[in-house]
Structures are given as structure tokens and as C-alpha cells.
Amino acid sequence: MTALTERRAFPFLGDTLDDLEGISQHRLSCWLHCLRDCLYASGLHDTVRALAQPLDFAVERDADGNVVTLYGGLETDYHNPSFQRGLSASWVAASPAPEAALDRVRAELERGHAVPLSPNLSEMRHSEFYRVPFVGYPHTLIVHSLGRDTAGIADRNSRKSAGFTEHRGTVPLDELRQGMAGAPLLVFDVASPAADWDTELRALLTRSVRRLGEPDGAGRGLAGIKSLPEVIEEVSRHPRHLHMRVAGPLQRQVAGDRRLLASVLTREADEGRSPYAPERDLNLARLLHESSDSFMSLARCVHLNARSWSRAALDRCRMLSSRIYDLDARVTDLLTARLTAAA
Missing domain, CATH: 3.90.70 (Cathepsin B; Chain A)
Structure with missing residues (x-):
């Protein structure tokens, strides 16, 4: 052919x-x-390792302060993307x-x-x-x-x-x-990778911890996740925006970075490469899967209730957002421990 x-x-x-x-x-x-x-x-x-991005969360607003979209690590460097493995x-x-x-x-x-x-x-x-x-x-x-x-x-x-x-x-x-x-x-x-994989992975995890735990602006990182119920309530004043500005971005711009990094860590454990205990990498991967799934559940909740928004729907969003915050805070702590163990 x-x-x-x-x-x-x-x-x-x-x-x-x-x-x-x-x-x-x-x-x-x-x-x-x-x-x-x-x-x-x-x-x-080897696209999982090549494409994986640092974890992130951000609320993007326009010059007037209106919510434009939500994004995670897959979009943080969208305009000037950076990858691994050459x-x-x-x-x-x-x-x-x-x-x-x-x-x-x-x-x-x-x-x-x-x-x-x-x-x-x-x-x-x-x-x-x-x-x-x-x-x-x-x-x-x-x-x-x-x-x-x-x-x-x-x-x-x-x-x-x-x-x-x-x-x-x-x-x-x-x-x-x-x-x-x-x-x-x-x-x-x-091209041939400029650094070995261990160095690239360490940089990926370090940036994840920094972006979630030490964000460089309002509405970002763990603080941004904590503010999600208020953001959703704000956007719900214009229900037609809930699909394009909240539900869709949560599904495709936020949930994905957690799933990609989970796949990376699962492979590290399966291949016996981790300087950390393999079962701890698997636990990290499990938490990341749960975080990704919870973002998807939140996206579905917003999508299904957008046309008839209610206090009950917002309460459900608050519960899911709280769970996501707890999961990502735990992930941040465990990633910090992993980086310390590998130092």
C-alpha cells in the first residue's frame, strides 16, 4: 500500500x-x-507517555469577568504545547x-x-x-x-x-x-528524546504539584476546584451556556489529564520502573481515575439539568465538587511524597 x-x-x-x-x-x-x-x-x-500533561484546573474569564470556559492540564499549554519522548x-x-x-x-x-x-x-x-x-x-x-x-x-x-x-x-x-x-x-x-524518561516524568509530576497546590492566579488549582459550585451557579443564570462553558469543558478539557497521568503511573507500576512502591503508584492511578470519573459525573449532572436548573441540581454539583477537591488534594499530597522519595 x-x-x-x-x-x-x-x-x-x-x-x-x-x-x-x-x-x-x-x-x-x-x-x-x-x-x-x-x-x-x-x-x-508510545503516545500516553508522549502526550501526558501536568494536572491543572482553571476557570477562564473574559475581560468583563464572565466565565468563558473551564480547562485542565490538556489546555494549559494549548497555544504553545510541550510534550515528552522527543x-x-x-x-x-x-x-x-x-x-x-x-x-x-x-x-x-x-x-x-x-x-x-x-x-x-x-x-x-x-x-x-x-x-x-x-x-x-x-x-x-x-x-x-x-x-x-x-x-x-x-x-x-x-x-x-x-x-x-x-x-x-x-x-x-x-x-x-x-x-x-x-x-x-x-x-x-x-526526534530522539532530549532527556531520559525518569527526568521527564519527574518534571511532569513536579509541575502537577505546583499547578494544583501553588497556582499562579485566582480560579486555578485546588482553589479553583473549590469554587466550582459558585462558578456553576453563576453560569446557570444563562442556562444555554451550561453545555458549552461547563459540561463540555469538564468532560473533554479537565477529566482527560487525570486519565492520561493515571495511565502513565499504571505503566510505571506494571513495568517495575517506579522508585516508589508500585502499589503506591497504583493507588495514585486509582485516585486519578476516581477524580476523572467524578469530573465526568459532574459534567453529566450539569448537562442533564441545564434546561431545568434547580436547587437540587446545584446541591448535587456541590457534593461532586467537594469529592473532586478531596481526591485532587490527596493526589497532590501523594505526588509530593513520591517526588520526595525519588529525590
């Missing part, structure tokens, strides 16, 4: 890699999900001229890389965001082939009417060209 044929046949954004990695796409931000699958297609299979990636703006907007995409495809990118979706008819106002972080999809009149893409937010199969299908090339004019694409490279 040619490289182009292999890309077309690769199960981008399907369930195959979710099963292989043990991490559901519903726990990953769209841009990281797309990057993971592009890395697998290009031959890098992986580097950066957002590059496509040409603002529609006729040249796909030039860099084509160049990356010729390198053998499928391309994560974030077009303006307002006029792309396949998308759930077609003619829908969008706030927060741009949605990311994958382009894996460019034909004469159509582009082969993978997009987990395609409309049912688009006729996609397992999130994959084609879109008119002109629509993609217009959507990509001036829009960002994620260009990645993989």
Missing part, C-alpha cells in the same frame, strides 16, 4: 485506538485526540488567501503526516458547528488526504446528515479551503 492509501485506511478517531490505549476519546480534548491518532498513523506508539508540535497559521490556504496542509501530507487543524466551521456543512456560534477553544479535526474536489477528513463532531462512517468521510475541497484561510494547523515532529 502507498502512504496515501495507508492514511485513508487508518481508523482515525475510531474506537480501535481507544481500545488499544485504554483511554476513551470522550476523555480527550479534540486537538489531543487528533494528534494522538496522527502520531499512531506516523509510527509513534515529540514537539506547534500551531501554524495557514495562508489567509483561500487559494493558498491548503499549501501547508498539502506539504505535511507529503511528509507522511495526517494533519490536525482547526478551520472556521461556520460554513462547513458536515459539522455540528455549521452556523452555530462557538465559544472556548477551536474545534480540531484531521485531514488525511486531499483530492481534486474533496478532502478526506476525520471529525468526531460531524452531523448525522454528513454520512460519515466512524467519524470519517469527505468534504468539498472548496469548503475546507475557505475554512482554513488564516486558520491554525498543528505541525508535529518526533
Whole structure:
């Protein structure tokens, strides 16, 4: 098979890699999900260690103090991402001229890389965001082939009417060209790691402890988690915002960093690599799984009650937020102990 044929046949954004990695796409931000699958297609299979991010939590507000979105470690360095295991990636703006907007995409495809990118979706008819106002972080999809009149893409937010199969299908090339004019694409490279894995992991855990326990601003870290009930109550004054600004971000921008780091620590224990007792790493992983699951439960609670918000729903959110705070505080303490033991 040619490289182009292999890309077309690769199960981008399907369930195959979710099963292989043990991490559901519903726990990953769209841009990281797309990057993971592009890395697998290009031959890098140690994606859990490469992509794991420091734990974090933040409430993002606009200049007027209104809540825009919530995010965790997967979005903290979104604009200037940093990874492990020799992986580097950066957002590059496509040409603002529609006729040249796909030039860099084509160049990356010729390198053998499928391309994560974030077009303006307002006029792309396949998308759930077609003619829908969008706030927060741009949605990311994958382009894996460019034909004469159509582009082969993978997009987990395609409309049912688009006729996609397992999130994959084609879109008119002109629509993609217009959507990509001036829009960002994620260009990645993989080289030999600059540091050994133990050093990279220590840096990852150190930054996790600092971001949760010693945040650099209001509404961040453990203090930000403690404020979640008040944040949700504030957003509930405009119920239509609860889905896009609270429920969705909690599910895909917060729960995922806990799940990724849990997978890293589980592998450390399973491979007998940990300088800490393996059972303690497994306990850390268990707590991180519980934290991730609790964020998902909170997201579901907000989502299911958004149209008929009530005091009972807010009380449920308070209970779940308190549990998340207790779990993440415990994780922070245990990560500190692990770093001390390994020093």
C-alpha cells in the first residue's frame, strides 16, 4: 500500500485506538485526540507517555469577568504545547488567501503526516458547528488526504446528515479551503528524546504539584476546584451556556489529564520502573481515575439539568465538587511524597 492509501485506511478517531490505549476519546480534548491518532498513523506508539500533561484546573474569564470556559492540564499549554519522548508540535497559521490556504496542509501530507487543524466551521456543512456560534477553544479535526474536489477528513463532531462512517468521510475541497484561510494547523515532529524518561516524568509530576497546590492566579488549582459550585451557579443564570462553558469543558478539557497521568503511573507500576512502591503508584492511578470519573459525573449532572436548573441540581454539583477537591488534594499530597522519595 502507498502512504496515501495507508492514511485513508487508518481508523482515525475510531474506537480501535481507544481500545488499544485504554483511554476513551470522550476523555480527550479534540486537538489531543487528533494528534494522538496522527502520531499512531506516523509510527509513534508510545503516545500516553508522549502526550501526558501536568494536572491543572482553571476557570477562564473574559475581560468583563464572565466565565468563558473551564480547562485542565490538556489546555494549559494549548497555544504553545510541550510534550515528552522527543515529540514537539506547534500551531501554524495557514495562508489567509483561500487559494493558498491548503499549501501547508498539502506539504505535511507529503511528509507522511495526517494533519490536525482547526478551520472556521461556520460554513462547513458536515459539522455540528455549521452556523452555530462557538465559544472556548477551536474545534480540531484531521485531514488525511486531499483530492481534486474533496478532502478526506476525520471529525468526531460531524452531523448525522454528513454520512460519515466512524467519524470519517469527505468534504468539498472548496469548503475546507475557505475554512482554513488564516486558520491554525498543528505541525508535529518526533526526534530522539532530549532527556531520559525518569527526568521527564519527574518534571511532569513536579509541575502537577505546583499547578494544583501553588497556582499562579485566582480560579486555578485546588482553589479553583473549590469554587466550582459558585462558578456553576453563576453560569446557570444563562442556562444555554451550561453545555458549552461547563459540561463540555469538564468532560473533554479537565477529566482527560487525570486519565492520561493515571495511565502513565499504571505503566510505571506494571513495568517495575517506579522508585516508589508500585502499589503506591497504583493507588495514585486509582485516585486519578476516581477524580476523572467524578469530573465526568459532574459534567453529566450539569448537562442533564441545564434546561431545568434547580436547587437540587446545584446541591448535587456541590457534593461532586467537594469529592473532586478531596481526591485532587490527596493526589497532590501523594505526588509530593513520591517526588520526595525519588529525590
